[in-house]
Amino acid sequence: MSGKRSAAFTALLLTGSLLLSACGGTGDAGAPAPAPSAVEGELNLVSGTAKSNDAPPKTGDWAVPEGGPAPEGEAAESAKAWVQLNATKATPLKKVVVNGAGLTLYRFDEDTAKPSKATCDDACAKVWPPVVIKNGGKVFVAGIKKDAVGYVVRADGQVQLTLYGWPMYRFAGNKDKAADTTLGDINGQGVGGTWFGITPTGEKAVLKDPAGDKPGIIVEESPAAPATGGAASVTFFSEPGFADSGFSEGVTGPGCKNLTTTANEASSMTATGSVKIWADKDCKGKSFTVNGDVDDLAETGLDDQVESVRFL
Secondary structure: OHHHHHHHHHHHHHHHHHHHHHOOOOOOOOOOOOOOOOOOOOOEEEEOOOOOOOOOOOOHHHHOOOOOOOOOHHHHHHHOOEEEEEEEOOOOEOOEEEOOOOOEOEEEOOOEEOOEEOOOOOHHHHHOOEOEEOOOOEEEEEOOOHHHEEEEEOOOOOEEEEEOOEEOEOOOOOOOOOOOOOOOOOOOOOHHHOEEEEOOOOOEOOEOOOOOOOOOOOOEEOOOOOOOOEOOEEEEEOOHHHOOOOOEEEEEOOEEEEOOOOHHHOOEEEEOOEEEEEEEOOOEEEEEEEEOOEOOHHHHOOOOOOOEEEEO
């Protein structure tokens, strides 16, 4: 009896295996799609820019600095090593996110943010290359909240970065408009009535008011501004918008730190918390308390004047 039961059980297993094959479990007819190259766990988010974090040349956003279509082969893998997300006002738009090469990033009305869904594939993705990253790749952020950055797995298995749920793209040009090739280009803005630059808050970017629309100041004069958390480091940039075209200097706490003689040319800064910036050495003179990143130090009255910083 025991032998009969064993034989019956073996037959049942064989039957089940055949059924699974017939349903596509292992056969070609219903072969599953390749596993997506999804980012495992949390994204590798790093404060500051690629340059201030010593990213290797000709990698990440620097692999395609002139815009154009997405690279292929080994170049494509190199380009996915890292992505930089900077908030800037150095374009005709009020405020927009650009990548490490200064190229404007866009959102598409036919995508969705809740849940994140990317619908620009195939021919569309040739004109609008998605902002993709490989597993373990770094995302450098300046002027953008880290918890606003996420990702979605595209139909081809690539991992595309999102901001407040919206998938992000570059503009590589079409039959009517040239590609964005440098900081300030917004050739993709308004294309088809569905493509718009993406702001640091995930909204559609709009053109600046010719009369001089000025966004709200994000810092307050000390001592009115309260400290909201200790900072471990701060990076100063000689150009507004965290631009890497000039110098950058990183400083770490705690306490008061004097900057180099060139740092008093600083026009923007990133900070991992609250700091107080001063117009004189040894944390003296005019000061402002700053919580987070400032893309234009003119808003503090200390543009090209910062001599020291205190970590709060």
